[in-house]
Amino acid sequence: MAFHVLITDPLSKEGIQVLEQQENLQYEFATDLSSDELLTKIETADALLVRSQTQVTRQLIESAGNLKIIGRAGVGVDNIDINAATERGIIVVNAPNGNTNSAAEHTMAMLMALSRKIPQAHYSLKNQQWDRKKYVGVELKNKTLGIIGLGRIGAEVAYRAKGQRMNVMAYDPFLTPEKADHLGIDYGTVKEVLNKADFITIHTPLLKETKHLLNEEAFRQMKPGVQIINCARGGIIDEEALYQAILEGKVAGAALDVLEEEPFHHHKLLNLPEVVATPHLGASTVEAQENVAVDVCQDVIWFLTGGVVQNPVNLPSLPKEVLRRIEPYFHLAEKLGSFLIHLTQDVIEEVNIYYSGELAGVETAPITRNTVKGLLTRHLGDHVNDVNALYLAEKRGIHIHENRTTTTKGFTNLLTVEIVTNTEKRSVAGTLLNGLGARIVQVDHYSVDVTPKGHILMIRHQDKPGVIGKMGSLLAQFNINIATMQVDRAQVGGDAVMMLTVDKHLEAKELEALKQLEEIHQANAIDL
Numbered sequence: 001m002a003f004h005v006l007i008t009d010p011l012s013k014e015g016i017q018v019l020e021q022q023e024n025l026q027y028e029f030a031t032d033l034s035s036d037e038l039l040t041k042i043e044t045a046d047a048l049l050v051r052s053q054t055q056v057t058r059q060l061i062e063s064a065g066n067l068k069i070i071g072r073a074g075v076g077v078d079n080i081d082i083n084a085a086t087e088r089g090i091i092v093v094n095a096p097n098g099n100t101n102s103a104a105e106h107t108m109a110m111l112m113a114l115s116r117k118i119p120q121a122h123y124s125l126k127n128q129q130w131d132r133k134k135y136v137g138v139e140l141k142n143k144t145l146g147i148i149g150l151g152r153i154g155a156e157v158a159y160r161a162k163g164q165r166m167n168v169m170a171y172d173p174f175l176t177p178e179k180a181d182h183l184g185i186d187y188g189t190v191k192e193v194l195n196k197a198d199f200i201t202i203h204t205p206l207l208k209e210t211k212h213l214l215n216e217e218a219f220r221q222m223k224p225g226v227q228i229i230n231c232a233r234g235g236i237i238d239e240e241a242l243y244q245a246i247l248e249g250k251v252a253g254a255a256l257d258v259l260e261e262e263p264f265h266h267h268k269l270l271n272l273p274e275v276v277a278t279p280h281l282g283a284s285t286v287e288a289q290e291n292v293a294v295d296v297c298q299d300v301i302w303f304l305t306g307g308v309v310q311n312p313v314n315l316p317s318l319p320k321e322v323l324r325r326i327e328p329y330f331h332l333a334e335k336l337g338s339f340l341i342h343l344t345q346d347v348i349e350e351v352n353i354y355y356s357g358e359l360a361g362v363e364t365a366p367i368t369r370n371t372v373k374g375l376l377t378r379h380l381g382d383h384v385n386d387v388n389a390l391y392l393a394e395k396r397g398i399h400i401h402e403n404r405t406t407t408t409k410g411f412t413n414l415l416t417v418e419i420v421t422n423t424e425k426r427s428v429a430g431t432l433l434n435g436l437g438a439r440i441v442q443v444d445h446y447s448v449d450v451t452p453k454g455h456i457l458m459i460r461h462q463d464k465p466g467v468i469g470k471m472g473s474l475l476a477q478f479n480i481n482i483a484t485m486q487v488d489r490a491q492v493g494g495d496a497v498m499m500l501t502v503d504k505h506l507e508a509k510e511l512e513a514l515k516q517l518e519e520i521h522q523a524n525a526i527d528l
């Protein structure tokens with residue numbers, strides 16, 4: 001079956017070419033759909049590709065039976081309900097780098113248009129008015145540009161503004177005075193930026209914390225005659241407060257590429273001569289659209305064909321070299337989680353994961369996610385994945401703890417997973433053996449050596465002559481062939497464990513029959 005990729009906003013042809021080169025994939029352009037049409041179309045889609053226009057709501061996500069990935073050709077993902085996607089195990093990817101340059105250039109264009117009143121003068125001239133007095137501007141040189149949000153675009157704007165010989169003062173929660181110094185700009189708190197800037201440009205995402213960041217109070221703190229640029233997101237500015245500040249003469253001008261409600265046609269801000277505006281054109285260049293479309297289509301293909309994405313939004317992204325080092329452990333971790341869940345009937349309250357040896361020094365979060373995915377899949381099904389595993393565990397009140405230890409029991413790497421229920425603790429440890437792959441090397445306190453694959457029968461029994469024989473004949477009666485077998489014991493005549501790999505799945509009644517043997521305390525059939 002071919003993957004169905006649904007594209008609901010315009011996407012550059014270079015991105016489409018990436019999709020076309022992929023076998024077993026069909027893409028469908030369906031722009032300008034009504035909400036109801038979209039709800040129907042999404043039902044069969046494996047991937048959804050959007051820009052900023054399509055509203056990817058919880059309702060839409062919940063109507064999608066097959067959806068695995070949502071690709072945003074651009075940076076901002078405020079049109080996508082990320083929580084709803086995460087809950088459903090749908091990965092969201094974006095293209096954060098492709099339009100940085102264009103958005104920074106558009107910001108500079110807006111800054112210069114604003115300072116020299118170019119759109120107003122142009123409009124007036126087109127209306128046969130030759131008015132030179134009305135359109136006197138101000139220079140940028142030696143003025144202070146306040147930047148709120150010094151991420152990718154903010155930093156590019158800072159660089160360009162310095163080229164205009166402006167003083168740049170920025171605030172960003174990740175900016176230190178030392179870093180600012182290194183960039184040749186001034187560090188300021190939000191208050192300092194508001195107090196000192198002649199022009200203020202915003203480059204944050206729209207978040208709970210940034211919603212109406214520029215509000216009535218913020219405008220009050222600004223210099224009289226300040227000019228505002230917003231090429232980030234509508235909603236970061238309280239539009240009513242901006243409107244009033246312009247009417248009062250506190251704000252001399254505003255250049256807006258974005259507004260809270262888009263698309264916008266009749267907005268009272270647009271009636272003010274001090275406001276210049278563009279219809280969300282920050283990323284609208286040939287180059288940016290090509291970049292973001294190619295990046296996001298590439299990620300969608302990688303993900304659908306089992307690879308690792310470059311720009312996940314609801315999963316932390318990892319540098320390639322880090323990923324290369326830890327990826328081999330994902331399989332081991334998932335198998336250990338899956339093994340362990342077969343050993344208990346109780347509700348799991350806690351999971352302790354111990355990273356030892358060379359594992360103690362790596363990025364462990366993705367390995368933890370795979371462990372938890374292995375644990376949950378048996379009861380929750382295949383919709384558990386890397387994206388939602390931790391969320392689903394948390395929803396069920398399972399506490400996950402990561403620990404780093406130096407105990408390696410002679411292995412260069414050792415991953416130990418322990419589950420705690422209200423009655424017991426069970427654990428399993430595994431390692432990656434150089435050239436030999438994954439091995440389970442310990443179950444509870446017993447040493448074993450088992451490849452985590454296929455059908456495993458784990459027996460806890462009393463160490464006594466004849467038990468192995470009895471068990472072997474029972475399995476023979478069920479026509480179950482034993483492929484490998486190991487035994488370990490706590491002490492002579494004490495508790496012991498038997499690990500067998502067998503050629504077929506054990507039915508419940510067969511397992512029951514084994515448990516009837518008086519020396520057998522526990523029998524678990526584990527299918528990995």
Ligand SMILES: NC(=O)c1ccc[n+]([C@@H]2O[C@H](COP(=O)([O-])OP(=O)(O)OC[C@H]3O[C@@H](n4cnc5c(N)ncnc54)[C@H](O)[C@@H]3O)[C@@H](O)[C@H]2O)c1
Pocket residue numbers: 075076077096099100103148149150151152153154171172173174203204205206209210231232233257258280281282283284
């Ligand atoms: N107009 C357009 O077409 C267009 C194009 C591209 C990006 N954008 C928008 O531009 C914005 C910035 O994009 P980016 O790629 O630079 O993102 P980015 O993630 O690289 O940078 C955002 C920065 O904002 C900072 N930030 C977060 N909360 C803050 C706060 N309360 N105060 C100050 N700083 C805060 C972050 O620390 C980060 O450094 C986003 O909203 C994005 O959607 C718009």
Ligand SMILES: O=C(O)CC[C@@H](O)C(=O)O
Pocket residue numbers: 051052053073074075076077099280282283284
């Ligand atoms: O899709 C667009 O053109 C806008 C993109 C832009 O707002 C972004 O956040 O990347």
